[in-house]
Amino acid sequence: MTMKKTLKLNLGPQHPSTHGVLRLILELDGEKIVSCEPDVGYLHRGMEKMAENMTYIQYLPTADRIDYLAGCFYSELLCRTVEKAKGVELSQRVKTIRVILLELNRIASHLLWIGAFLMDLGAVSPFFYAMREREMILRYFEKLTGQRMMYNYFVFGGVRKDIDYIEDIENIIKILPEKIKDYEKIITDNPIFLKRTKGKGILEQDVAFNYAVTGVNLRASGIEYDIRTTDYLYEGFKFKPVVLEGKDSWARYKARILELKESIKIIEQGLNILTYGEKLEQNLINPINLKLPEGEYYNEIEAPRGLASVYIKSTGDDKPYRLKWRTGSYYSVNLLRKLLVGEYLNDAIAISGSLDIILPEVDK
Amino acid sequence: MEIKEFINTLDDCKLEGDKIVISGGLHRAIESAKSMSFDMLKSITAVDLSNGEVELIYLLYSVENDENLFISIKTNSEAETVTDIFPSAVADENEIYDMFGIHFLNNDKLKRLYMPESWDGYPLRKDYVSDDTRLAWNDNEENS
Amino acid sequence: MNYLYHLYMEFLSRYSIPDVIGNITFYIIPFCIIALALLVVVLILVLAERKLLGWFTQRKGPNRVGFWGLLQTLADAFKLLIKENITPDKADRFLFNLAPVLVFVPVMTVLGIIPYSAEFTFADSSTNVILYLILAAFPVLGIFLAGWASNNKYSLIGALRGIAQVLSYELPVSFVILSVIVLASTMNLTGITLAQYSRLGVAGWFFIPCFIGFLIMFICILAELNRCPFDLPEAESELICGYNTEYSGMRFALFYLSEYAMLFANAVFITILFFGGYLSPFGTYLSYLILGDSNAANICVYFEQAFWLFFKASFIIFVIIWIRALLPRLASFDLLKFSWAFLLPVSILNLFGIIIYKYIMGGV
Numbered sequence: 088m089t090m091k092k093t094l095k096l097n098l099g100p101q102h103p104s105t106h107g108v109l110r111l112i113l114e115l116d117g118e119k120i121v122s123c124e125p126d127v128g129y130l131h132r133g134m135e136k137m138a139e140n141m142t143y144i145q146y147l148p149t150a151d152r153i154d155y156l157a158g159c160f161y162s163e164l165l166c167r168t169v170e171k172a173k174g175v176e177l178s179q180r181v182k183t184i185r186v187i188l189l190e191l192n193r194i195a196s197h198l199l200w201i202g203a204f205l206m207d208l209g210a211v212s213p214f215f216y217a218m219r220e221r222e223m224i225l226r227y228f229e230k231l232t233g234q235r236m237m238y239n240y241f242v243f244g245g246v247r248k249d250i251d252y253i254e255d256i257e258n259i260i261k262i263l264p265e266k267i268k269d270y271e272k273i274i275t276d277n278p279i280f281l282k283r284t285k286g287k288g289i290l291e292q293d294v295a296f297n298y299a300v301t302g303v304n305l306r307a308s309g310i311e312y313d314i315r316t317t318d319y320l321y322e323g324f325k326f327k328p329v330v331l332e333g334k335d336s337w338a339r340y341k342a343r344i345l346e347l348k349e350s351i352k353i354i355e356q357g358l359n360i361l362t363y364g365e366k367l368e369q370n371l372i373n374p375i376n377l378k379l380p381e382g383e384y385y386n387e388i389e390a391p392r393g394l395a396s397v398y399i400k401s402t403g404d405d406k407p408y409r410l411k412w413r414t415g416s417y418y419s420v421n422l423l424r425k426l427l428v429g430e431y432l433n434d435a436i437a438i439s440g441s442l443d444i445i446l447p448e449v450d451k
Numbered sequence: 452m453e454i455k456e457f458i459n460t461l462d463d464c465k466l467e468g469d470k471i472v473i474s475g476g477l478h479r480a481i482e483s484a485k486s487m488s489f490d491m492l493k494s495i496t497a498v499d500l501s502n503g504e505v506e507l508i509y510l511l512y513s514v515e516n517d518e519n520l521f522i523s524i525k526t527n528s529e530a531e532t533v534t535d536i537f538p539s540a541v542a543d544e545n546e547i548y549d550m551f552g553i554h555f556l557n558n559d560k561l562k563r564l565y566m567p568e569s570w571d572g573y574p575l576r577k578d579y580v581s582d583d584t585r586l587a588w589n590d591n592e593e594n595s
Numbered sequence: 596m597n598y599l600y601h602l603y604m605e606f607l608s609r610y611s612i613p614d615v616i617g618n619i620t621f622y623i624i625p626f627c628i629i630a631l632a633l634l635v636v637v638l639i640l641v642l643a644e645r646k647l648l649g650w651f652t653q654r655k656g657p658n659r660v661g662f663w664g665l666l667q668t669l670a671d672a673f674k675l676l677i678k679e680n681i682t683p684d685k686a687d688r689f690l691f692n693l694a695p696v697l698v699f700v701p702v703m704t705v706l707g708i709i710p711y712s713a714e715f716t717f718a719d720s721s722t723n724v725i726l727y728l729i730l731a732a733f734p735v736l737g738i739f740l741a742g743w744a745s746n747n748k749y750s751l752i753g754a755l756r757g758i759a760q761v762l763s764y765e766l767p768v769s770f771v772i773l774s775v776i777v778l779a780s781t782m783n784l785t786g787i788t789l790a791q792y793s794r795l796g797v798a799g800w801f802f803i804p805c806f807i808g809f810l811i812m813f814i815c816i817l818a819e820l821n822r823c824p825f826d827l828p829e830a831e832s833e834l835i836c837g838y839n840t841e842y843s844g845m846r847f848a849l850f851y852l853s854e855y856a857m858l859f860a861n862a863v864f865i866t867i868l869f870f871g872g873y874l875s876p877f878g879t880y881l882s883y884l885i886l887g888d889s890n891a892a893n894i895c896v897y898f899e900q901a902f903w904l905f906f907k908a909s910f911i912i913f914v915i916i917w918i919r920a921l922l923p924r925l926a927s928f929d930l931l932k933f934s935w936a937f938l939l940p941v942s943i944l945n946l947f948g949i950i951i952y953k954y955i956m957g958g959v
Contacts, residue, residue, distance in 0.1 A: 094748060096748050096749075096752075102835065103835065118752065118927060205923060208923035208924055209823060209824065209826065209922075209923045209924025210921070210922060210923035210924075211648065211652060211823075211919070211920055212651055212652045212920045212921060214652075215652035215653055215654065216652070216653065219653055273921065277922070277923065279824055279922055279923050279924075279925055280923050282925070282926065282929055283923060283924075283925070283926055431926065431927060431928060432752065432927075433827070433924070433926050433927055434926055437926075
């Protein structure tokens with residue numbers, strides 16, 4: 088009697104390469120994946136329910152914790168929503184400060200991804216190199232905001248205090264390009280790396296659309312969709328969204344490397360705009376008894392892991408009636424159902440690594 | 452531009468701000484939106500309206516024209532699934548099922564996502580009471 | 596070992612100890628030496644690997660226990676010894692306990708057949724190259740049993756990968772060793788070492804005529820040792836720890852010990868086959884140059900030979916560790932393809948080339 092039996096493998100939630108607590112229920116035929124069922128929720132903190140019981144300023148620090156690697160983006164989203172609802176204009180300096188911090192945060196997030204991705208592929212050193220550069224940025228954030236990861240630096244109508252230690256940023260953007268060159272030397276053209284990533288995990292455009300994949304993963308499939316181009320914060324900044332045609336893991340890697348360079352350019356422009364002597368003008372909104380006018384508010388931003396957006400329905404109360412976060416990783420996890428089928432186990436790890444999934448963002 | 456064209460294809464709808472509010476025929480509406488170059492379903496948002504109804508807001512996006520399209524529908528406990536049009540809806544519908552208890556017809560992949568299978572109640576509903584006995588669900592399960 | 600034997604007997608008769616005891620102890624002492632030396636070698640190797648990896652990745656490596664972290668591995672070993680030995684409920688107890696022993700014993704034996712210096716081979720036989728070949732492939736049986744008996748899916752996949760890997764990489768190794776046998780016209784490791792002797796030192800070593808063979812051998816050794824980039828059986832980002840996932844305490848220590856002992860043995864083996872074993876790279880031994888043709892020089896030369904062997908072997912180990920720091924892991928399918936489709940044909944061609952070379956050089 089010949090019967091084909093498959094092996095059910097629980098990848099996670101405690102597994103070195105699921106970047107947190109993702110659980111993939113894989114069905115294996117030998118080492119080939121027959122089906123994949125992501126199981127999320129091990130990190131669920133009920134962020135959306137919390138919002139309904141908190142005033143806006145109470146909720147602001149929580150927003151940072153949605154994505155602990157790129158907290159700035161979510162607090163920016165919340166601030167932006169409140170500012171737009173209140174009709175508050177930001178001064179150019181505040182905008183520039185925000186852009187600089189957002190981009191620094193994006194660099195830190197991408198750097199960690201590069202390290203973690205290479206770790207998934209089995210290379211040890213790039214992880215430490217990437218962490219070393221990320222450390223510079225985190226040190227700077229710690230100096231400026233007092234926190235390494237959850238900054239809570241943006242407030243409604245401005246920033247908590249004026250930007251400082253600009254020489255540190257200058258130092259970072261001076262050092263980084265050389266280091267990126269180093270990464271490219273040891274990673275980009277490494278034959279084993281090419282073999283593991285070129286042509287692996289191909290994300291066709293229609294699949295990407297159907298699964299609502301956004302951000303770098305979408306742009307690496309050849310679609311130019313970067314909200315930063317239409318973002319009001321980024322007005323006056325010259326940059327080009329990174330669009331690659333590769334569609335595979337390698338393209339997603341390369342796109343992130345190129346995006347690092349773009350971010351450095353944006354920070355350079357930001358530093359040029361910031362003139363040292365200029366005073367910080369803020370239109371701070373009094374957070375006490377802050378009530379948004381009745382209505383629905385929707386805002387989006389280009390986070391490192393794809394489109395992030397917030398929907399707030401207010402009934403004129405001091406607490407949001409309903410708050411909904413949309414995060415990029417959530418849809419990337421969903422994509423695994425489609426992308427992993429037919430791949431070998433070790434390619435599956437590489438592919439899921441290349442999508443840059445981070446679990447606090449998935450579980451919210 | 453596209454939005455206006457799209458509205459013309461619908462029989463029964465009204466415009467509320469950015470939102471197109473429809474009273475039925477969700478599946479058909481989403482399908483025709485997809486055929487009109489709205490090729491990404493960015494997210495589905497559910498809002499409990501406190502009167503027993505839940506509003507579902509479908510946010511579609513057209514990369515070609517860089518346009519967002521909000522389609523809103525009110526429902527009591529059931530809705531049509533759009534997973535056959537947009538596979539990404541599997542994730543959203545699952546979350547809404549978990550948090551609001553909306554059954555999406557013909558979607559067989561619905562399961563409790565964040566909450567345990569044995570959990571009763573849907574946390575993001577306004578009538579949901581988070582009392583202490585339910586928070587200690589681990590002990591309860593062992594005792595029963 | 597005649598010279599040492601006579602020295603030993605002379606030493607014993609000086610204290611009027613009967614010859615019988617000498618005859619027995621002379622063969623027991625070496626094995627004690629091996630067991631001790633093995634422990635020391637592994638302790639040094641583990642520390643060296645961690646230190647080197649630390650330096651490669653911009654860290655300091657272990658530096659807390661003892662001066663410069665020298666006692667770190669000792670502390671780790673002690674920790675492993677006092678840990679509980681856990682056997683999973685559903686595991687096959689007998690095989691589960693047998694597996695580490697099956698891995699460890701051949702490694703111990705391999706160390707016995709290596710000529711550390713002239714007349715200092717514990718178990719010299721005329722065909723010990725073949726013996727080595729068998730013993731080096733033997734641990735994979737233990738690995739498979741470990742994976743199978745653990746009743747863990749990750750272990751099983753790791754074990755299957757291990758079997759496939761060793762089977763496919765054993766063949767090219769055999770062909771390369773065959774070509775070395777052709778060059779040396781002997782199957783004895785001491786004979787192979789002596790066949791590489793020339794007045795010019797390095798010029799006589801076999802890596803010059805058989806360079807391709809050396810490269811193939813080096814790659815295959817990496818695969819057989821489950822070292823990066825071929826560390827698929829224990830790929831930590833995919834299979835947690837591979838075949839030894841379920842092992843703890845002393846049994847894990849045995850796996851760990853044999854892994855590093857095997858690394859050492861293989862490095863020594865490569866040295867013997869291609870880098871003249873214990874021969875001095877200068878043609879003549881330094882002991883004779885410094886001490887002249889005296890009795891002291893005759894003793895000293897043994898230590899010098901052992902030094903040269905260890906020196907060359909540690910260089911090879913250094914390269915192996917270096918590779919681990921640098922390269923990502925191959926995919927399992929590519930790994931097998933690489934061996935069957937590339938290494939095997941090249942190694943066969945290499946054998947033909949060597950035979951022709953030998954014929955032209957008039958060695959037959």
